[in-house]
Amino acid sequence: MAATETLTAERILEATEEVLRRHGPAKATVVDVARALGVSHGSVYRHFRTKAALREAVTKRWLDRTSEALDGIAGDGSRDPEARLRDWLAGLFTAKRRKAGDDPELFATYSVLAGEQVGAVAEHIDELTEQLTRIVADGVAAGVFHSDDPAVSARAVFQATGRFHDPAYAGEWDRPEADADFAAAVDLLLRGLRA
């Protein structure tokens, strides 16, 4: 079905996301994706060199949706850097938590890729760290933060809050202490950043 429309990378990505959502990362084969599109699996390979590349592309698209939302906070130079940092960290935690809850199968795919140290995940992390760096640098410029090197501080903040965004900890995000722990972490880190 739908063989009337041209087969684009975008359509394949949509179908893959759907198959992944339904079957999870373990099942969800290239053949399944092709079946869902009503084409032969050879056609899928015309657009993605390997199954790994396809999974990575789907995950990248999915991760980019998070980055974009946070980018708005990071880039809003009109606001107080401290409030922006708090909002950004809270936004990241909330987004990951929601993704883990709403799209467990896609999230599982992302967790697998994160464990495999795949390029798309590394890029996502770099992107987030750059956003953080911007906030820290703005804070330093405004005189409210101290940092010898905003990139180093941003990296430290990102890693120190790993428990609240690293998929390895997803199982702990629903525990009742999670929010208090998050608040304590943010308070401590902000004290460390203040000029």
Place this chain on the structure above:
Amino acid sequence: MAATETLTAERILEATEEVLRRHGPAKATVVDVARALGVSHGSVYRHFRTKAALREAVTKRWLDRTSEALDGIAGDGSRDPEARLRDWLAGLFTAKRRKAGDDPELFATYSVLAGEQVGAVAEHIDELTEQLTRIVADGVAAGVFHSDDPAVSARAVFQATGRFHDPAYAGEWDRPEADADFAAAVDLLLRGLRA
């Protein structure tokens, strides 16, 4: 062999550790342990109710060796709290890193238990957090640290440094950036604690 000596829990733990070291956590059955001791596996069950209890006991013994070494640092009230905290965190990182490198099979066992949220691991974490709390409280008493609640701050510090002691991250401990990342994390957290 060695059937002459009495079978004690201690001897079973030693044999289990040896079997675990040799075979890893996947293999390493109760039957193997019994074989290594030259007794029937029923005898092992006289000392440990389940296989899980045996694994946990072995891991506990192994974890306790770490706690004891660090306890010396935490309890040394004569030293500057900031230096003690730095040494304690560095000691924990070094110890975990060495355990992961020297005893990969035992470490894998510990990682599995950590993932399963087992009691012995929770106790180990509580113990470490208490040591940290002592250092923070000493620092507050000496006027060099600020904290509304040393237990909360200690917990935050412990979680924020998870990347450097949580077995989930063991794969990253040998990367060249690890030491710089650790230093940045400790610096930031200490700034956050200072009065």
Place this chain on the structure above:
DNA sequence: CTAATGACAGATTTCAATATCTGTCATTCA
């Protein structure tokens, strides 16, 4: 001439039969 196909080899996964293990307990041994 480009997009799509489907047959193919080798790799991976599935599945069911088989073997091993866990945990119990009536019995044996010292």
Place this chain on the structure above:
DNA sequence: TGAATGACAGATATTGAAATCTGTCATTAG
């Protein structure tokens, strides 16, 4: 009498044969 045994049922792991999948490519279709 208390420690150790070994046979046992049910659960789990291993194995190897069959099925499916990945990635390629010569061929077909438009």
